[in-house]
Amino acid sequence: MSQAEGSIAVIRLDKPHIAPIHDPVGSIxxxxxxxxxxxxxxxxxxxxxxxVLLILDEEEVKEKAEKAAxxxxxxxxxxxxxxxxxxxxxx
Numbered sequence: 001m002s003q004a005e006g007s008i009a010v011i012r013l014d015k016p017h018i019a020p021i022h023d024p025v026g027s028i029x030x031x032x033x034x035x036x037x038x039x040x041x042x043x044x045x046x047x048x049x050x051x052v053l054l055i056l057d058e059e060e061v062k063e064k065a066e067k068a069a070x071x072x073x074x075x076x077x078x079x080x081x082x083x084x085x086x087x088x089x090x091x
Contacts, residue, residue, distance in 0.1 A: 005044030012036045 011032055013021055018031040040048040047055050076082060 007042045007044075008040075009037050010039040012038055 011028055012018075013024065013027060013032070013036075015036060018027050018036070021027045037048070038051055039046070045055075047053065073084065077084075
C-alpha cells in the first residue's frame with residue numbers, strides 16, 4: 001500500500017480585505033485573492049514558500065514574457081501598420 005502525497009495552499013486570512021471572518025470558507029472564496037496565498041505544496045512538493053516560487057526563476061520568466069510580448073506587438077505593427085498610444089512615451 002502506497003501513501004498518497006498531499007497538496008495544500010496556505011492562505012493568509014489576517015488582511016483587512018478578508019475581515020471580518022464569520023465563515024472561513026466563504027471568506028476565502030469571496031474575499032481572498034492570489035496575493036493572499038503564501039505557501040503551496042502539491043503532491044508533497046513545495047512549489048512556493050512565503051510568496052517565493054521555488055520551481056521557477058521569476059526573473060527569467062519575466063524576461064521571456066517581455067520578449068514574447070514585444071515580438072507579438074512588432075508582428076502586429078508590421079502586419080497591420082498600427083501605432084500604439086504609448087509609443088511616443090517610451091525612451
